[in-house]
Amino acid sequence: MADRAVTLIAAGLAAAILLLLLAPLGALGLKVQGFELSVAELAALRFTLLQAALSAMISLALAVPVARALARRRFFGQDALIATLGAPFILPVIVAVLGLLAVFGRAGWVNDGLAMLGLPGFSIYGLQGVVLAHVFFNMPLAVRMILHGWQAIPAERFRLAASLGFTPAATLRHIERPMLREVLPGAGLVVFVICLTSFAVALTLGGGPRATTVELAIYQALRFDFALPTAARLALLQLALCSATFVVASLISLPTGFGAGQGRKGGPPAPKGWRRGVDALVITAAALFLALPLLAVFLNGLPGLADMPASVWDATVRSLVIALASTVISIGAALVLALATAQGRGWAALAATMPLAASSLVLGTGLFLILQPFFRPADLALPVTMAINAALSLPFAFRILAPDARTLYADYQRLGQSLGMAGAAWLRWVVIPRLARPMGFAAGLVAALSMGDLGVIALFAGEGQATLPLLVQRLMGAYRMEAAASAALLLVLISFALFWAFDQWGRRYADT
Amino acid sequence: MLTLERLIITQGAFRMTADWQADQGARIAVIGPSGAGKSTLLSVIGGFFAPQSGRVLWQGVDITGAEPGARPITTVFQDQNLFPHLTIAQNLGLGISPKLRLTAQDHSRIDAALDRTGLAGFGPRKPAQLSGGQQSRAALARALLRDKPILLLDEPFAALGPALKAEMLGLVTELAQENTLTVLMVTHDPKDALAFAPLTCLVAGGVAHAPQPTADLLANPPPELAAYLG
Numbered sequence: 001m002a003d004r005a006v007t008l009i010a011a012g013l014a015a016a017i018l019l020l021l022l023a024p025l026g027a028l029g030l031k032v033q034g035f036e037l038s039v040a041e042l043a044a045l046r047f048t049l050l051q052a053a054l055s056a057m058i059s060l061a062l063a064v065p066v067a068r069a070l071a072r073r074r075f076f077g078q079d080a081l082i083a084t085l086g087a088p089f090i091l092p093v094i095v096a097v098l099g100l101l102a103v104f105g106r107a108g109w110v111n112d113g114l115a116m117l118g119l120p121g122f123s124i125y126g127l128q129g130v131v132l133a134h135v136f137f138n139m140p141l142a143v144r145m146i147l148h149g150w151q152a153i154p155a156e157r158f159r160l161a162a163s164l165g166f167t168p169a170a171t172l173r174h175i176e177r178p179m180l181r182e183v184l185p186g187a188g189l190v191v192f193v194i195c196l197t198s199f200a201v202a203l204t205l206g207g208g209p210r211a212t213t214v215e216l217a218i219y220q221a222l223r224f225d226f227a228l229p230t231a232a233r234l235a236l237l238q239l240a241l242c243s244a245t246f247v248v249a250s251l252i253s254l255p256t257g258f259g260a261g262q263g264r265k266g267g268p269p270a271p272k273g274w275r276r277g278v279d280a281l282v283i284t285a286a287a288l289f290l291a292l293p294l295l296a297v298f299l300n301g302l303p304g305l306a307d308m309p310a311s312v313w314d315a316t317v318r319s320l321v322i323a324l325a326s327t328v329i330s331i332g333a334a335l336v337l338a339l340a341t342a343q344g345r346g347w348a349a350l351a352a353t354m355p356l357a358a359s360s361l362v363l364g365t366g367l368f369l370i371l372q373p374f375f376r377p378a379d380l381a382l383p384v385t386m387a388i389n390a391a392l393s394l395p396f397a398f399r400i401l402a403p404d405a406r407t408l409y410a411d412y413q414r415l416g417q418s419l420g421m422a423g424a425a426w427l428r429w430v431v432i433p434r435l436a437r438p439m440g441f442a443a444g445l446v447a448a449l450s451m452g453d454l455g456v457i458a459l460f461a462g463e464g465q466a467t468l469p470l471l472v473q474r475l476m477g478a479y480r481m482e483a484a485a486s487a488a489l490l491l492v493l494i495s496f497a498l499f500w501a502f503d504q505w506g507r508r509y510a511d512t
Numbered sequence: 513m514l515t516l517e518r519l520i521i522t523q524g525a526f527r528m529t530a531d532w533q534a535d536q537g538a539r540i541a542v543i544g545p546s547g548a549g550k551s552t553l554l555s556v557i558g559g560f561f562a563p564q565s566g567r568v569l570w571q572g573v574d575i576t577g578a579e580p581g582a583r584p585i586t587t588v589f590q591d592q593n594l595f596p597h598l599t600i601a602q603n604l605g606l607g608i609s610p611k612l613r614l615t616a617q618d619h620s621r622i623d624a625a626l627d628r629t630g631l632a633g634f635g636p637r638k639p640a641q642l643s644g645g646q647q648s649r650a651a652l653a654r655a656l657l658r659d660k661p662i663l664l665l666d667e668p669f670a671a672l673g674p675a676l677k678a679e680m681l682g683l684v685t686e687l688a689q690e691n692t693l694t695v696l697m698v699t700h701d702p703k704d705a706l707a708f709a710p711l712t713c714l715v716a717g718g719v720a721h722a723p724q725p726t727a728d729l730l731a732n733p734p735p736e737l738a739a740y741l742g
Binding site for chain 2: 411412414415417418419420421422424425429430433434510
């Protein structure tokens with residue numbers, strides 16, 4: 001049946017992915033003139049590792065009590081709150097930064113409060129700001145992973161503990177700590193990896209010799225100094241960092257945040273007394289920490305929404321085109337590779353996850369070096385951004401589709417074969433209806449991620465070519481905060497609407 | 513005539529041979545202990561699993577290398593016989609056109625097949641709205657539409673109660689007689705074999721034996737079958 005065709009297309013895709021990853025690597029290798037790092041580059045490396053490690057540790061430290069409180073309490077709106085914890089994943093970074101500035105910035109709510117109390121102010125720029133933003137994004141992710149660990153503890157164990165008269169401390173020691181020891185390293189690594197390639201946060205809240213990530217340094221070397229050998233050296237350094245963590249991550253088992261949750265629902269016991277108050281406080285604080293910056297974006301952006309500069313609408317169209325195109329490419333590729341994997345082609349899974357070893361600016365720099373002799377970078381800003389967004393979101397889309405594709409083949413491949421269903425018929429009547437739900441969800445994620453992406457576009461875009469996230473950043477840089485807030489509000493609304501629309505399509509279409 | 517010519521089937525450490533023929537219109541029960549290879553034998557005939565050596569022929573034509581859908585065979589599986597997202601009519605339509613391009617005439621054939629299997633009016637429903645017995649009937653209705661001379665039944669009625677199962681076996685017998693189908697049916701139950709199949713193929717000890725008259729075989733079982741029957 002369609003086996004051969006799927007395998008052939010998957011092989012072509014794998015080759016294309018390999019080329020997209022290796023060609024930039026080759027270009028970087030040719031351009032680099034020495035591997036010795038300058039003082040500034042060493043500082044960037046040190047800062048990258050430091051902020052990623054701090055972000056991971058603080059995210060975990062805050063996430064553990066939140067996850068514990070969510071695991072052992074039941075309250076109205078809890079499911080909605082847990083679902084909302086997934087929202088930062090698709091929240092455009094630049095929007096969050098704007099919200100954090102409104103809350104924690106120089107003239108923000110927190111500093112206003114501190115000033116009223118006569119306390120010294122807090123600066124959001126530099127290391128603390130970068131870490132704050134990373135915690136904002138990754139603490140919810142960590143909560144979901146750790147919460148899953150808690151829910152995976154069989155209820156029987158907690159009942160046994162209760163029957164033995166365990167105190168909360170003893171329960172922690174004998175039941176919960178072993179779980180945490182298993183979950184935390186993986187969760188920390190996930191956060192660390194995400195922060196390692198941080199660009200937009202460092203671009204807006206970092207900068208300067210003391211708070212520049214490698215990713216940001218690549219951008220500065222190319223964009224401001226046009227120092228190609230330096231950019232190439234930094235890109236290779238970043239690639240080495242990413243590849244190393246990619247290898248480590250594939251060796252240890254990473255928590256998924258989803259998966260089998262068998263057995264009774266129960267969770268840990270809910271101790272009464274002062275612990276109740278503490279849990280309520282922890283949950284409220286976490287919810288406020290996540291909600292306030294978004295509220296600030298909403299409040300600041302709403303007044304100017306009606307009369308935004310025309311450049312905003314141009315940028316919106318550009319962003320939508322990029323988002324939709326990279327969604328089509330990414331989901332199409334993820335589907336083919338997931339189908340090939342379901343038919344036992346292990347290399348397809350490897351090809352689909354390989355882009356995790358690269359970063360936006362690394363690929364961008366490589367492509368810049370390859371294309372720059374022949375084209376003006378600005379001419380290729382949109383296609384390059386589409387391709388890189390598609391490639392970098394492919395691993396996520398693949399991971400969402402692969403399990404369902406495997407189930408589909410296990411359940412229905414023989415039936416399809418016995419009926420002689422092949423190619424387009426198999427795709428139309430079986431694959432797409434059966435996989436519509438994960439496809440819709442994955443497409444929603446990719447579209448929202450791509451809509452909000454601020455990475456390689458910064459490298460390539462000319463004056464009138466900004467995408468919406470880049471425009472927000474440029475407006476911020478020009479201190480037009482009101483226009484920036486309105487554009488940011490528009491951006492977040494479109495991002496969430498894209499996610500919702502695709503996800504709904506998947507749910508609607510997949511009527512079983 | 514269905515011919516299994518010096519078939520050798522291996523799967524890891526498992527090995528099985530088969531070398532016999534069955535006439536057109538024969539109804540054969542395939543019986544034997546679990547794990548002996550009953551389903552594997554059907555997989556090889558149906559084209560889902562390639563034998564290590566040997567050939568499968570129908571009316572003298574070698575079909576060993578043919579795709580499952582291209583063989584003169586319809587397989588009804590133990591479960592997952594219907595796509596749950598398609599209506600019963602669409603599921604049946606796949607038996608006529610795998611691309612589901614159906615003419616008005618095709619639709620009346622589908623209705624006729626539904627009628628014949630006692631499912632009149634069920635066309636627009638989804639499989640989940642049907643009982644287990646009705647789902648089996650739908651799978652048989654599609655086999656009718658496919659109109660292939662060989663029907664392989666891989667324990668499709670195992671999940672049904674005794675009365676329903678007897679009813680389904682009756683229906684299969686009728687359909688097989690009306691259309692001169694060659695039927696191979698895997699079963700655990702010697703009573704099924706007696707009720708349905710004049711011939712029985714014993715699969716045991718790494719051999720799929722040539723079909724023998726069911727009553728004789730059960731009356732004088734060889735040691736492997738005796739051990740299985742208990």
